[in-house]
Amino acid sequence: MQRPALSSILLGLIPFVAGCFTVTLWDRIHPMVLGLPFNFFWTISWMVLTPLCLWGAYRIEIRRDLARLREQGGLPNGMQGGAD
Amino acid sequence: MSPSVVALTVISVIVAVGSAIGFSARYGRRMDLEQWACAGRGLGLVLVWLLMAGEMFTAYTFLGASGWAYSRGAPVFYVVGYWPLGCVVGFFILPLIWEAGHKHRMQTQADFFQVRFGSKFLAASVALLGVVSLIPYMQLQLTGLGLIVEEASYGGIHRTTAMVVAFALVAAFVFVSGVRGVAWVSVLKDLLLLGSAVFIGLAVPHIYFGGIGRMFTAIERAKPAHLVLPGNTLNLGHAWYISTVLVSALSFYMWPHFFAATFTAKNGQILRRNAALMPLYALAIPFMLFVGFTAVLVLPGLRDGDLSVLLIVRKTFPAWFLGLIGGAGALTAMVAAAIQLLCAATLYAKNLIRPIFAPKMTEGQVAALSKLIVLVLTAGAVLLAIYSSVSLISLYLLGVNGVAQMLPGVLLGLFSRRATTAGVFAGLITGVVIAAALTLTNHDPFHGLNAGFLGLCINFAVTGVVSALTRVHVTGFDAIPAELATVQPSSAAGLQ
Numbered sequence: 001m002q003r004p005a006l007s008s009i010l011l012g013l014i015p016f017v018a019g020c021f022t023v024t025l026w027d028r029i030h031p032m033v034l035g036l037p038f039n040f041f042w043t044i045s046w047m048v049l050t051p052l053c054l055w056g057a058y059r060i061e062i063r064r065d066l067a068r069l070r071e072q073g074g075l076p077n078g079m080q081g082g083a084d
Numbered sequence: 085m086s087p088s089v090v091a092l093t094v095i096s097v098i099v100a101v102g103s104a105i106g107f108s109a110r111y112g113r114r115m116d117l118e119q120w121a122c123a124g125r126g127l128g129l130v131l132v133w134l135l136m137a138g139e140m141f142t143a144y145t146f147l148g149a150s151g152w153a154y155s156r157g158a159p160v161f162y163v164v165g166y167w168p169l170g171c172v173v174g175f176f177i178l179p180l181i182w183e184a185g186h187k188h189r190m191q192t193q194a195d196f197f198q199v200r201f202g203s204k205f206l207a208a209s210v211a212l213l214g215v216v217s218l219i220p221y222m223q224l225q226l227t228g229l230g231l232i233v234e235e236a237s238y239g240g241i242h243r244t245t246a247m248v249v250a251f252a253l254v255a256a257f258v259f260v261s262g263v264r265g266v267a268w269v270s271v272l273k274d275l276l277l278l279g280s281a282v283f284i285g286l287a288v289p290h291i292y293f294g295g296i297g298r299m300f301t302a303i304e305r306a307k308p309a310h311l312v313l314p315g316n317t318l319n320l321g322h323a324w325y326i327s328t329v330l331v332s333a334l335s336f337y338m339w340p341h342f343f344a345a346t347f348t349a350k351n352g353q354i355l356r357r358n359a360a361l362m363p364l365y366a367l368a369i370p371f372m373l374f375v376g377f378t379a380v381l382v383l384p385g386l387r388d389g390d391l392s393v394l395l396i397v398r399k400t401f402p403a404w405f406l407g408l409i410g411g412a413g414a415l416t417a418m419v420a421a422a423i424q425l426l427c428a429a430t431l432y433a434k435n436l437i438r439p440i441f442a443p444k445m446t447e448g449q450v451a452a453l454s455k456l457i458v459l460v461l462t463a464g465a466v467l468l469a470i471y472s473s474v475s476l477i478s479l480y481l482l483g484v485n486g487v488a489q490m491l492p493g494v495l496l497g498l499f500s501r502r503a504t505t506a507g508v509f510a511g512l513i514t515g516v517v518i519a520a521a522l523t524l525t526n527h528d529p530f531h532g533l534n535a536g537f538l539g540l541c542i543n544f545a546v547t548g549v550v551s552a553l554t555r556v557h558v559t560g561f562d563a564i565p566a567e568l569a570t571v572q573p574s575s576a577a578g579l580q
Contacts, residue, residue: 003499004176012172019165020329023322027158029304029311035297037304037311043164044370047363050168054175054360061356 005064008057015053019046087403091236094407095414099253102272102415106257106265106422136345136358139270140167141277142221142420143228145369146413147390148476153376155389155475157307157315159325160373163477166329168363170336175359178337179352180498184561186347192427193343193490194435199564200497201505202557204439209509210490211435213516214340215428215461217486221339222428222465223472224479225421226250228390229414230469235394236410244470250418251466258422258429258458266422273419276412278368284397284409285371289378291400299378306381324529327537328481334540335488341427390476421462429457485523485536489515492540492547500551501559507551515543 019042026042033041085093145163152160181196188199193214198207229250230243257265286296293299303310314321337343349355372393379392383399386392394413398406433453438445445453474482492511496503519539522528528535558564 009176012176015168015172016333019169020326020333023313023325027313027322027325029308032297032300035295035300037300039158039161039312040164040300040370040373043161044367046168047164047366050172050363051360054172057175058356058360 090403091407098411143417150376151390154392157310159320166332169333178355211431225417226469273415281368323532327534331537338487429454485519506554510550511547515539
């Protein structure tokens with residue numbers, strides 16, 4: 001079993017910092033964006049930005065899976081198609 | 085025809101079509117436990133996505149979130165905030181859970197604990213905690229169904245009657261179709277739900293205020309405190325927001341039915357892509373919140389915020405449209421309740437009754453017992469729904485406080501070589517006791533912090549300390565002795 005790479009974990013931490021820990025910084029009504037109070041706009045934007053971060057992490061993990069595959073000379077468990 | 089007859093007819097047609105899809109999905113498949121509870125582990129990206137996403141859109145998102153937007157205001161943004169973060173957690177742990185599940189033929193969340201920590205009592209406790217935490221979540225769905233029918237009939241059908249009818253429908257649905265049927269009904273229900281959410285989310289603010297921006301400006305002028313934390317509450321401030329978002333995100337996939345849905349995937353990559361895309365699906369939630377916020381000024385003084393969507397739709401649109409929205413909501417609640425029931429019943433029979441009380445049961449008997457338990461659990465949830473009056477989101481958070489306590493066992497089980505059975509067991513019990521004690525004595529939030537979050541922190545600490553003092557059972561999934569490698573003599577029929 002392979003642990004995730006540090007770089008992909010860091011990518012995954014970005015939404016946590018932006019959407020959770022920093023709430024005191026963005027919990028306000030103004031400036032209103034697209035007609036939404038700023039706090040509402042901010043949380044909604046992380047619904048779109050989080051998949052971008054995870055897409056980056058996905059690329060990193062796929063590259064590691066392929067490297068592992070080359071090393072072992074066979075398909076890793078996570079990439080087999082269908083049940084046994 | 086009176087408006088209530090029109091609305092109820094549309095709802096019945098939608099529910100009937102949905103049930104027919106569920107019933108027909110079983111044709112040509114033998115329904116052993118593996119098929120009924122795991123769909124034989126053969127679901128691809130689309131069906132796994134629908135199953136998981138389908139389970140995320142429940143009466144909680146459809147009625148409860150807008151209910152909080154109406155009654156509490158800004159604290160409801162936590163729903164928007166935790167969702168993407170839950171997906172981040174899933175992105176990292178689901179492929180590992182899948183890998184362990186695939187290798188050791190797991191069917192339930194408790195199987196994971198059974199294999200990794202080698203204790204049937206720990207597994208049974210996890211199963212029990214899962215079932216107990218699922219009960220308020222099921223109660224939430226049934227309450228939602230009751231509200232929909234009551235409002236669509238303009239008060240003609242009492243919600244108690246509606247909930248009893250809903251009970252019969254959901255139980256029959258689960259009995260016959262199993263997990264694959266539920267996944268297919270999710271398709272219909274999600275189309276209806278997404279369509280209606282976007283439509284009413286844009287139309288309702290437009291009709292009353294001329295747009296979403298003007299609606300929020302109007303709320304700001306009338307009630308500026310409604311739109312920033314703690315909103316229309318005294319104690320749901322920034323510390324509550326952070327702790328609630330954290331505990332909800334971390335326990336996103338700790339719900340036993342999500343955890344078990346992991347095992348239905350063909351491979352781990354599907355789960356990673358699934359988790360990366362899932363936040364986009366949640367974009368429907370803000371639209372439901374727009375409706376709840378509009379109701380703040382249009383329908384002031386409702387005794388129950390959870391009614392805000394239904395009442396504003398009834399006030400604004402013709403009866404057939406209320407039926408359409410009600411039908412979407414009813415199907416949503418039914419599908420959600422069905423998945424939860426399916427999972428709770430399997431957990432109960434497989435990880436609690438059989439290993440502790442009746443070790444000689446066959447796989448077929450477990451499947452039969454599971455179906456019996458489906459009836460008992462739905463009846464229990466109906467009774468609770470009839471006799472309690474907590475808001476839908478509070479019911480959800482009650483369940484979250486419980487399932488969150490499984491996190492240390494899962495995380496340390498995957499990543500730590502030093503976690504011991506005794507450590508995980510002690511942490512789990514301490515966490516549950518603390519979360520339950522604070523919640524049941526009305527101390528949630530406790531000094532501004534979410535009770536489940538406090539329980540989780542202490543749970544981690546106790547797990548760490550007790551693990552350091554006790555002997556390691558095995559160091560990880562790689563190190564499990566061959567004779568303990570699979571959970572049960574698994575049914576070969578589902579694998580052919």
